[in-house]
Amino acid sequence: MKYTLTEQQADMLRQIAAASSAVPIAPKSSNAAWALERRGLIKRSWRGSGHVAVVTSDGRYFLKHGKHPKEDQAEKERAWPVMPNRPSTLLPTEPS
Helix, strand or coil: CCCCCCHHHHHHHHHHHHCCCCEECCHHHHHHHHHHHHCCCEEEEEECCEEEEEECHHHHHHHHHCCCHHHHHHHHHHHCCCCCCCCHHHCCCCCC
């Protein structure tokens, strides 16, 4: 998944994170909100006649570090690959 944000998406994420309660999403901004929700950066729900959004912990991480936590984790895994489990046949065995 692509984790980079457009300027509109980044502005919306900052606005939602700065709010003390759920932020109404204007119909013209629904595509940007959908993209943020797909990335797990905000959570949308219906309130009254429209959507409202709140920032998620992943969204706060993105704002603090400039990247999605899954993207950060993938970079760490590329730098330090996990060693696969070794087969038990490599363990010393008792003589028969």
